[in-house]
Amino acid sequence: MTVIISDQKTPDALLVPLVQNDRLNSLLADLALRVGMDAATLQQDFRAESKETLILYPKNGGPEKRLYLLGLGKKCTFADLQMALRGFSHRTKSKLPAQLGVDLRHFPASEAPRLAEATLTGLSMGLYDIGRFRTGTEKTIPAFGSETSELTVLVPSESLPAALPVARRSEVFAATAKKILDLMNAPGNFKTPLMLADWVKQHAVEHGFGVRMLHVDAIEKERLGALYAVGKGSPNPPVLILLEYGNKSADTPVIGLVGKGITFDTGGISLKPSANMHYMKSDMGGAAAVLGAFMVAAQLKLPVRLIGAIPAAENMVDGVAVKPGDVITTYAGKTVEVTDTDAEGRLVLADALAYLLKEETPEVLIDLATLTGSIIRAIGTQAGGLFTSNDQLAAALTASGDACGERLWRMPMWEEYGSDLKSDVADLRNYTGKPMAESISAAKFLEHFTSAHPAWAHLDIAGMAFADSEFAQTKSATAYGVRLLTEFIEQWKKAGDAL
Secondary structure, three states: OOOEEEEEOOEEEEEEEEEOOOOOHHHHHHHHHHOOOHHHHHHOOOOOOOOOEEOOOOOOOOOOEEEEEEEEOOOOOOHHHHHHHHHHHHHHHHOOOEEEEEEOOOOOOOOOHHHHHHHHHHHOOOOOOOOOOOOOOOOOOOOOOOOOOEEEEEHHHHHHHHHOHHHHHHHHHHHHHHHHHHHHHOOOOOHHHHHHHHHHHHHHHHHHEEEEEEEEHHHHOOHHHHHHHHHHOOOOOOOOEEEEEEEOOOOOOEEEEEEEEEEEEEEHHHHHHHHHHEEEEEEEEHHHHHHHHHHHHHHOOOOOEEEEEEEEEEOOOOOOOOOOOEEEOOOOOOOOEEOOOOOOOHHHHHHHHHHHHOOOOOEEEEEEOOOHHHHHHHOOOOOOOOOEHHHHHHHHHHHHHHHHOOEEEEOOHHHHHHHHHHHOOOOOOOOOOOOOEEEEHHHHHHHHHOOOOOOOOEOOOOOOOOOOOOOOOEEEOOOHHHHHHHHHHHHHHHHHHOO
16 A cells, blocks of 8 residues: 655545534535535534544535545544544445545644554554454455555645654554554464464564574573463473664663563463453463564664563463462562462563563563453453552653553552562462452562562553454454553653653
8 A cells, every 4th residue: 555645635535534523513514515515414414423424425526536524523632533543444445445535634733743643553454354264255455455555644734744754654553563463363272482482583583673582491491480380281381582672872761571471371270261261362462562562663763772571371271280389489589379370470470570680671661461350340441550659650651651542540559569469388479369459469469570670660451452343243452552662662761861
């Protein structure tokens, strides 16, 4: 697809996103004049409700053959427009023409570059097809989205110079997000820890960031006891994937990212109920977010140094699997009583956090994980849980999430929450067994393995990484975290000065 950002060119088919505000009637009157219809009729027929669509066919011989009106509801943020256009593209992709324009000239010029990026990313992501493993039907590429198709975004003239660079940026985000969706939606037998490692190698070479692996022998030798314990019940051995982007420099910020990479989670001996266990192919949502952030950063050549760690393992049931009550020794040297083998994510993250900090000390350390059902019970599926004791870091992450629609909600990290982690037989236990505040207890557990890092944050994204969408009848991947991390990375220099 060829992308054009212009202030003049009018394609044959034009999509006009509209907001329910005090300008709506005036804009509809102008559109009615363009297509040769009665303004009052159009104002009555189209109210710009969220997802509302109307197709107009001009009668007066104007430049457009079709006008698509798309309602956005009462507001138009970056996330609102991206989601609306993603849904529109997905619903109508088989009917859209090869040449399509989107008119943003009625939005404020200061907002146009950002909205142009949301437009391009949303329309491109809407072309995603989840049916990667289907057989028996020949997949056809619709005219819109094919190599010969053309997408034009019209912006106000004064915003054109600032809007032009977003074409490349949008392409990178959309392409990366679709790869991450494929990765997360892949079933467990196509996504073992070693398969994930191979996937990372391929994309590291393609996009230009460094990667090295610690396989099971090295994991044992390095005494990554928690990662080894979680993965030893599977015939598919665990692997620690280490990532690196950017060069060391005195004036280059260093950010550490750690993502939980449980490629399938049965719960181990503490077996999960069978009803929704098939969703546990998604238990590597934190790893997916970290991988996506590295891919975007490398392609956009962001001026930052990133270091990353992904502990990848299958949590399976076997005669040698870790048992409830076992005591394991972590990489940090702390002993842990495993009171619940289904609280495995915090175990692998503990080793990965400690190992990454041994390698290099970043200015900021962020881990992401589909960690607890507790966070979903606490705040639902509208935001990820944010855990940090650093107010400035919390503000920066929250602002980044708000800007891109991948929202975060800060949870308390008071010392009192850590008291339930005391064990009679070891330094810590991995699960409190209490039916409340478990997401906070998990964060307090991880805190023990951060070497008291002053700018560490834990993001529990269990309710966000795998959710309802237009792509599937049931829950599917969202690529949550990729843009959030990228937005944060891009703003870090400014935010870091305040820390």
